[in-house]
Every structure is written in structure tokens, then in C-alpha cells.
Amino acid sequence: MTVRLADVAVGTELPEQVYRVTRADLVRYAGASGDFNPIHWSDRVAGAVGLPGVIAHGMVTMALAGRAVTDWTGDPAALVEYQVRFGRPVVVPDDDEGAEVTVRGTVAALLEEGRARVDLTVTSGGEKVLSLARAVVRLA
Template structure:
């Protein structure tokens, strides 16, 4: 689906996207990013530093939010800005289920230059994990 300038308005909602994150996903992301911090794969290290367990990489969580926006626009190049603050970690249990990250969004503003600001709500386990999350997209 390609999002055109005439087809959206302030308040238009993006379809909810739910992503399952497993320990295997964290290993793959570590390999791709080069971030092998043991809090992302070792329970003993994660709990020793005060975390409830292994957590997803913050940038991986941010990427899931971006993925939801690109699915909505139908064009990854339409996303020209993305901003987040990392609020809470996504704890990923060592099981076959992993954790769920849910991304919801709505158009918060139509900008003068043919772009739109999309305000995002990103949660896991009922907790908001990204704060002030938004993306700016170019409208077709």
C-alpha cells in the first residue's frame, strides 16, 4: 500500500503491527550490528547489572517501529526521519515464545512540504518501551 497525500489526514491510524522477538532474533541482530554486549544474550550478565533478564537491543526495537511505518507507506525510502527515546527494555525470555513488541501509530500532523509526522506507540508486555517515538514520511 502506498500512502498518497490525498489519502490521509491527521488522526489516520496505521494498522497495528505485532512482532515476536526471540533470543535467536537477538543473536542475528548482534551479528548484523556488531553489538555483542552480553546483556543481549546472557541472563547471568543481564541480572548482574540489575536487569530483569536478557533485553533486546534498543536499536532493534527502534527498527521494528520503523518496519511498521514502512509497511504502512509501502516504500522504505518514504521514511525520512525517525526519533525515539528508549523508555523501558524489551525483556526476551529464554523460551520458544520470546516477547511481543506492538507498534501502533497515527498521523499527528500533515507538514507543508508534502510530508506527514507519524506518532508511534511501541509497547511490550503492556509497558511503553519507546517514548516520544515518531517518524516523518514523504507522501506519494
């Protein structure tokens, strides 16, 4: 289903999305990206540099928030601008459950040329992990 501009107003909320991130996901991402920094797989190294444990790659967290937006629009090509600031890391425990990343979004502005700005709130463990997360989408 593709979201139409006529169906969107300032204040429209995107459906909340909850994603799980496991250590296995981090291994797969490391292989695909080439980012084998041990803070993403070694508790010992993560602790030695002052982290509370192994953390997800920031780009994984960013991608999950982007996915929530493109799932809402129904068209990945609708995403025309996207930005975030990394606020806190997503700590991924060494268990089968992993960490939850929750993405909420609200249409904050209707722009020219059929575009809308969506402000995102991305949390894990009750803490905001991305700040100033915004997407601009072009709606049908």
C-alpha cells in the same frame, strides 16, 4: 500499496503491527551489528547489572517501529525523519515465544511538501518501551 497524501488526515491510524523478538533474533542482530554485549544473551550478566533478564538491543526495537511505518507507506524511502527515546527495555525470555513488540501509529500532523508526522506508541508486555517515537514521511 503506497499510501497517498490525499488518503491521509490528522488522526489517521496506522494498522497495528505485532512483532515477535526471540533470543535467536538477538543472536542474529549481534552478529550483524557487532554488538555482543552479554546483557543481550546472558541471563546471569543481565541479572548482575540489575536487569530483569536478557533484553533486546534498543536498535532492534527502534527498527521494528520504523518497519511498521515503512510497511504502512509502502515505500521505505518515504521515511525522511525518525526519532525515538528508549524508555524501557524489551525483556526477551529464553523460550520459543520470545517477547511481543506492538507498534501503533497515528498521523499527528500534515506538514509542508507532502509530508506527514506519525506519532508512534511502542509497547511490550503492556509497558511503553519507546517514548517520543516520531516519524516524518513523504507521501505520494
